[in-house]
Amino acid sequence: MSNEIVVNVCMGTGGIAAGGSQVMEAFISELEAAGVENATVKEKCRLHKVGCRGFCARDVLVDITINGNVSTYQYIQADMVPKLVKEHVVGGKPVSDWLVGEDYHTFHDNQTKIVLADLGKIDPESIDEYLAVDGYKAAQKVLDTMSPADVIQTIKDSGLRGRGGGGFPTGVKWSFCAANDSDQYYIICNADEGDPGAFMDRSIIEGNPHAVIEGMIIGAYAIGASVGYIYIRAEYPLAVDRLNMALKQAKEKGYLGENLFGSGFNLQIKVKLGAGAFVCGEETALIASIEGERGMPRAKPPFPANKGLWGKPTIINNVETFANIPQILNKGADWFASIGSEKSKGTKVIALTGKIRNTGLIEIPMGMPLKDIIFNVGGGIEGDKLFKAVQTGGPSGGCIPQQHIDLPVDYEGLASVGSMMGSGGMVVLDETDCMVNISKFFLEFTQAESCGKCVPCRLGTKRLLEILTRIVDGEGREGDIELLQELAEDVRDSSLCGLGMSAPNPVLSTIKYFRHEYEAHIKQKKCPSKVCNKLLTFFIREDMCIGCGMCARACSVKAISGQVKQPHKIDNSVCIKCGACFDACKFSAVLKE
Known part of the structure; x- marks a missing residue:
């Protein structure tokens, strides 16, 4: 037996969905039993839950560390735990068949982690573990030794841009807010992450909520806010529970409430649950929701930094932005500015999904080529199919084709090809994906989520969706492509908020x-994919x-x-082309052309 044994079980949403709770229970039981047989195990083994460490496709992930030597296991289920405890925890010999492969290490080695650095290593429900990795050190430094102006200048010098989508310089936004003469200032964390396939902010809160809280403390001090809100959708119960737990712990330690760190600065942070409206990711709609109004955007200016929550100067940044702040104050603006590209500093957390081998949560330096993300970090296209395109920026982003595979992933690079960074979603598409159908899929989402306040978005997205539906249904007409383009440009140029634009x-x-x-769908009535x-x-x-009759039973x-x-x-005069027979056949006998 070694002197120190640590067992970490992934208990992020992905880990729990794969059976993490059962794995934890099995470890508790087996370690208890091992402690009876060998008292040194129970005495020296620490078992705790950790947040998402990124490689969600391999959950449940388990780390067993013996005297500093880490062994990581993948696809662990509860019935595998007795063997892990007997052979590795007690016997000291890793179970080689269940260890992660080289692709796991390649996945992580090609990343640069700042925001995700402690996820998967610390217990998100323990403030003491956050303190052990220099947690709240930056906040104390700021309140003890820096003026609000010094803090704002540091953030400006770092080049940090808002990670919520627009990429506006964070320090500049803070300076605009602080310049107002007001009796009250507010700071808001936007955790209303609603993009399909996006789980960056949710995972950060689930895995390291104190980093977000500390970033808010620093931001609140910089602008003079005494009240903060974290706006998070109620659909994320695990994140909400851990956030509330972290806020309670921080208050008990004296890091929130009255007289923070003995500095005389006061700050209360409240949690506001959203009902899941995508439009509430837009800052003015979010503010309306906190105020108890329907979540709908308003025209700008005035901007929230001048006139926001209840008409007072308000700063809104997203989860990832705030999580960067403590690291910048601890390590310096120059350190952060040395990472990334010329105009996009630091790193970006990305939810990498779609037709790719290594799906999960990654953090890459700004400016990393798309090719490196997909084929190095992501491990290439699933099933060795051909790469076709990647959708970046969520449902409101653009599709980037293979010809731009060397494009640097930063704000300027993505904008140059008609896409956007957005909050950081990245969906990889292969040769089997139909781009007309993909466009329809995302329009279905944005059209359904339109708040309906402005005509261009309310009706324009509906008409776009109608035309796309007609095309994929084989009823496309000559001129539909030109009509789609003209209408899309009108919606983009005249909508009230970022959703419609x-x-x-x-x-x-x-x-x-x-x-x-598009032309094949309309002119030839064929879908190439x-x-x-x-x-x-x-x-x-x-x-x-x-x-076998499976196809016949599936046919309605x-x-x-x-x-x-x-x-x-198949009688094609009766067939409604639903595809149920194709899905039901296990012998690839049903074909389509």
């Missing part, structure tokens, strides 16, 4: 780079059909006939 991006970027797919069912013909290959209109153990046939 960016909603047409998937349409415009796919027309720009994949116009031939064989995705749009209403443009396909389904048939059964007799030499591959064993007559009884278009498939045949005897048991004999090849079946």
Whole structure:
């Protein structure tokens, strides 16, 4: 037995969904039993939960550290725990068959972690573990030795830009707010992350909530705010629970409330639960929601930094922005500015999803080429298929084609090809994806989430969706592409808020780079990627059909006939092209063309 044993179990949302709670319970039971047989185990082994360490596709991930030597296991289930305890914790010998492979290390080694540095290492429910990694050190330094102006200048010098989507310089925004003459200032953390496939902010709060709180303390001191809000959607119960726990712990330690660190500075932070409206990610709609009004944006100016919550100067930054602040104050503006590209400093947390081998949460230096993210960090395209495009910036972002695979991923680089950084979602698409259908998918989301306040967004996105639906259903008309482009530009140029302004991006970027797919749908009534069912013909290959009848049972209109153990046939005059037969066949006998 070694002198120190630490067992970490991933208990982020991904880990819990994969069975993390059961794995934790199994470790508790098995370690208790091992402690009876060998008292040194129970005495010297520390078991605790940690947040997401990024490689969500391999959960449940478990680290066993013996005297500083770390072994990481993947795909762990509760019934595997007894062997891990017996052979590794007690016996000191790792179970080699369950260890992560080289791709796990490649995934992490190609990243630069600032915000995610402690995720997967510390218990998010323990303030003492945050303090052990210099937690609240920056806040105390600021309150003890720096003026608000010094703090703002440091953030300006670092080059930190808001990570919520727009990329506005954080220090400049803070200076605008602090310059107002007011009896009250507010600071708000926007944790209303609603992009499909995005889980950056949620995972940061689940894995290291105190970093966000500390960043808010520093920001509040810089602008003179005594009240802060964290606006987070109620759909994230784990993040909400850990956030409330962290706020309670910070208050008990004297890091929130009255006279922080004995400095005379006061700050209260409250949690406001959102109901899941995507538009409330827009700052003025978020403010309206906190005020008890319907979450709808208003025209700007005035900007919230001048007239925000209840008409008072207000700073709004997102989770990732605030989580960067303590590191900048601890390590210096020059350190942060040395990372990234010329105009985009630091790192960016990205939710990497789609047709890629290594899905999960990553943090890369600004300016890293798209190719390196996909093929080094991400491990390449799933199933060795061809890379086709990547959607960045969430549903309001653009689709970047293979020809721009060497594009640097920063604010300027993405904007140059008609996309955007957004909050950091990245969906990888392969040769089997239909770009017209992808555009329709994202329009369905943004159209449904439109608050309806302004006509261009309310009606424009609806008309865009109608045209796209018509095209994928095989009813596209000559002139539809030009109509889509004209309408998309009108919606972009005349909508009230960022949701409407960016909603047409998937349409415009796919027309720009994949116009031939639109033309095939409209002129040839064909889907080149064989995705749009209403443009396909389904048939059964007799030499591959064993007559199991699965396809016939899946067909709701009884278009498939045949005897048991004999090849079946599809009557295309009856077939509604739903694709249920294709999905049901386990022998690849149902084909589509």
